Amino acid sequence: MSDTYVSDTHRRLIYMANQIARNFCALDHDAAAAATADHIAQFWDPRMKAAVAGDEADLSDVAARAFAILREQGEPAPQTRATVFNDADEGGRSDAG
Template sequence: MSGSTIETLRRMANQIARNFEIMGHVDAVEATADHINMFWDPRMKKQIFGDGGQDLSPIAKAAIEELAQGEIPAHQTRATEFNAVDDIGQSDAG
């Protein structure tokens, strides 16, 4: 694994966590875990799960640890809710 790849993943996880931190620690952890679970490629998750949480914020670290243990969070934000087939106007994407 290249050093720059894991550094990029850490930065991304920290940015996601920072966006949710206004929700409070517990909810931000769940929202961060949900986002990473829904949008990150399995290879990205595998790399960061094996990293040991180095250089992660407390929220990002807790989210990564939760996912690495196999816990799948419920959807936390509209950003991870998707429309049903032929349904319009229910997600933040339009």
């Protein structure tokens, strides 16, 4: 795998993490960071998380705090309805389709 590919992928993941954090900007800083951490924990592949973790210099304050939450506390409880998934027999509340 070329260095350019790794660099482009890393840049894209940083962009995505910052975009998720911006989506929660109406919340206070701590709540936005928790919601960002929740989203990343639920929807990102472990390889995506690992590619950003430890090289977080270009993350926004909220996105950087989200990765700190994941590193220090693990996966947070659901923060938004988007990450509260249905029991097997329920339907209609996941944003996944």
